[in-house]
Amino acid sequence: MLPPDVAGVRHAARIETADGPMYALFFADRLVLLDAAPWAGGRPIGVELPAADARFLAPCTPTKIVCIGVNYADHAKESASFTSVPDEPVIFLKPPSAVIGPGVAIELPPGVGRVDHEAELALVIGRRTFRANPETARAAIAGVTAVNDVSARVLQKQDGQFTRAKGFDTFCPLGPWIALGLDPADLAVRARVGGVLRQDGRSRDLVRGPIDLVVFVSNVMTLEPGDVISTGTPAGVAPLEPGDVVSIEIESVGELTNPVVLRA
Numbered sequence: 502m503l504p505p506d507v508a509g510v511r512h513a514a515r516i517e518t519a520d521g522p523m524y525a526l527f528f529a530d531r532l533v534l535l536d537a538a539p540w541a542g543g544r545p546i547g548v549e550l551p552a553a554d555a556r557f558l559a560p561c562t563p564t565k566i567v568c569i570g571v572n573y574a575d576h577a578k579e580s581a582s583f584t585s586v587p588d589e590p591v592i593f594l595k596p597p598s599a600v601i602g603p604g605v606a607i608e609l610p611p612g613v614g615r616v617d618h619e620a621e622l623a624l625v626i627g628r629r630t631f632r633a634n635p636e637t638a639r640a641a642i643a644g645v646t647a648v649n650d651v652s653a654r655v656l657q658k659q660d661g662q663f664t665r666a667k668g669f670d671t672f673c674p675l676g677p678w679i680a681l682g683l684d685p686a687d688l689a690v691r692a693r694v695g696g697v698l699r700q701d702g703r704s705r706d707l708v709r710g711p712i713d714l715v716v717f718v719s720n721v722m723t724l725e726p727g728d729v730i731s732t733g734t735p736a737g738v739a740p741l742e743p744g745d746v747v748s749i750e751i752e753s754v755g756e757l758t759n760p761v762v763l764r765a
Contacts, residue, residue, distance in 0.1 A: 504678055505754075513681055515557070524543050532549065534546050534548040557676060560678050561679065563727050564728055566675075567728065568621075568733075569592060573734065573736065593662070593667065599668055601671050601673065602677070604758065604759065605671070606761065607747070607760070609743060616651060617739060618694065618699070618700075618739065619734035621649070624711055624715065626643060627642065627643025630719045633719040643679070643726075645679065645683045647676065647677070647749040647755070649673070651672035651741070652667050676757050686704060689751070690703065690704060694741070694746070695746060708733075714730055747761060
């Protein structure tokens with residue numbers, strides 16, 4: 502699968518090569534390798550590869566994944582933890598060790614009970630950002646990708662906070678690539694399991710939009726290049742079972758697809 506052709510938007514990927522992971526830019530069905538991430542001033546090194554032959558990795562290496570809880574009103578109604586949208590954004594972290602790329606299996610830990618998918622639009626930060634205002638927040642967003650905020654619901658309720666429930670290895674599928682310069686204000690956010698549509702929202706319905714979230718988060722913690730803000734999930738979260746294949750789609754970005762297995 503190739504990224505969609507969107508006017509004024511470039512798609513960046515991170516792929517496995519003989520020399521290790523490298524960033525690349527799409528040019529139609531080919532990938533041009535870069536010497537660094539695009540937001541770090543990466544330049545072509547003179548090597549092109551067919552996109553069809555590439556092994557795609559998670560498209561960035563965040564120092565942290567900052568997640569926003571209950572940021573769609575319709576999801577608040579279906580949430581067991583909240584009956585309405587909180588007065589301020591609820592933020593929590595996923596560890597970088599939870600990140601996997603497209604095609605890598607989500608591993609369900611035995612005995613944890615219900616584990617849900619959560620389709621979310623993710624903002625990739627392109628510059629060090631601290632105490633941003635709306636103008637600097639907008640400039641800090643390098644691009645947009647998809648994230649699946651996989652969540653162990655029983656543990657989330659049992660613990661009373663989100664770290665364990667959302668921090669297992671493989672619980673943060675990210676990708677498949679980044680749409681650079683894409684306006685995140687009004688994009689479709691969807692989840693399908695086995696091809697069946699389960700979640701279907703739009704980022705315009707976020708209670709706190711992308712710019713406001715960068716301002717809020719950066720006034721709590723410094724954001725580093727490659728960090729990710731996962732903006733919240735629309736209604737329709739539902740359990741995953743071994744054997745499922747779950748796809749998270751962000752309009753103008755593409756589909757992030759991962760199989761689901763029981764952890765050995």
